[in-house]
Amino acid sequence: MVRKAIIPVAGLGTRFLPVTKSIPKNMIPVLDHPALHYAVAEAAEAGIRDIMFVVSKNQETVERYFQNNAELEDALDSRGNTSRADEMRAIARMVNVSTVLQEQQLGLGHAVLMAREIIGDEPFAVFLPDDIIWGAMPTIGSMIEQYREHGSNVIAVKDVPDSAVPFLGIVDGRPVSDSEYVLSGMVEKPSLENAPSNLAIIGRYVLSPEIFDILERVEPGAVGEIQLTDAIKVMMENPGVRAYRFPGRHFDVGTPAGLLKASIHAALQRDEMKDDIVEWMKLAIAEHGR
Numbered sequence: 001m002v003r004k005a006i007i008p009v010a011g012l013g014t015r016f017l018p019v020t021k022s023i024p025k026n027m028i029p030v031l032d033h034p035a036l037h038y039a040v041a042e043a044a045e046a047g048i049r050d051i052m053f054v055v056s057k058n059q060e061t062v063e064r065y066f067q068n069n070a071e072l073e074d075a076l077d078s079r080g081n082t083s084r085a086d087e088m089r090a091i092a093r094m095v096n097v098s099t100v101l102q103e104q105q106l107g108l109g110h111a112v113l114m115a116r117e118i119i120g121d122e123p124f125a126v127f128l129p130d131d132i133i134w135g136a137m138p139t140i141g142s143m144i145e146q147y148r149e150h151g152s153n154v155i156a157v158k159d160v161p162d163s164a165v166p167f168l169g170i171v172d173g174r175p176v177s178d179s180e181y182v183l184s185g186m187v188e189k190p191s192l193e194n195a196p197s198n199l200a201i202i203g204r205y206v207l208s209p210e211i212f213d214i215l216e217r218v219e220p221g222a223v224g225e226i227q228l229t230d231a232i233k234v235m236m237e238n239p240g241v242r243a244y245r246f247p248g249r250h251f252d253v254g255t256p257a258g259l260l261k262a263s264i265h266a267a268l269q270r271d272e273m274k275d276d277i278v279e280w281m282k283l284a285i286a287e288h289g290r
């Protein structure tokens with residue numbers, strides 16, 4: 001059973017300056033929830049109970065968002081807005097959260113290693129909250145099932161265009177079903193010539209705790225950082241690594257344009273907003289479209 005997840009949120013969020021001068025990047029909203037909410041909700045839906053955020057300084061708002069705010073809840077109750085108050089309480093009930101400080105941002109692999117003590121000797125999930133996935137089922141839940149069935153590490157992947165390849169982790173593998181691969185290679189941020197495929201790692205992982213010993217030893221790789229991809233690669237022979245090409249809709253909210261697209265997608269799922277947004281989009285296309 002996978003009960004714990006690591007969510008790295010440290011980092012300057014330079015693509016979102018000036019907002020990130022005072023607000024952690026993952027607290028910027030996608031429609032009306034912080035981007036981070038979506039990863040945590042996915043985790044909770046898949047039965048994960050404990051979330052460890054790897055934070056940098058001045059990110060207290062991250063933990064606070066997932067805790068009770070009794071004053072706010074009481075104020076909403078006393079104004080008769082009990083459904084809103086209940087909604088706020090439900091956020092605090094989703095998961096237990098804790099934080100660990102990553103003083104220096106030495107890479108994703110390093111961030112994961114920071115949570116070693118709290119994870120202990122059990123399999124765990126990693127979520128990169130810049131990747132939001134909407135689907136009928138929580139993607140991580142399907143990956144946990146596969147981990148249970150095969151005992152291999154599992155990473156989420158999707159097909160990406162050539163232009164995206166040099167910015168992502170790219171895998172090489174043999175399909176074993178419509179959506180699953182057994183991996184034989186993976187490379188972080190390859191040049192297009194060196195990329196084994198167009199199948200890219202998206203920020204969902206189910207990992208065995210052996211990874212921590214490997215992360216202690218792994219040398220800095222692509223862009224001079226300690227890469228999670230390099231550590232996972234070491235486990236390819238034993239106990240193995242599988243990739244899951246998930247069926248959901250994925251958005252990279254790590255860029256302003258991606259964040260906006262995700263917000264629009266979220267708005268189009270809401271009955272009370274959908275018509276208004278579609279009407280406005282038609283006008284915008286008439287004005288700017290080709």
Ligand code: G1P
Nearest residue numbers: 108131168169200201202203229
């Ligand atoms: C990280 C991973 C990379 C993966 C990507 C997905 O890269 O290292 O393998 O493809 O997330 O979002 P980053 O975006 O941190 O550079």
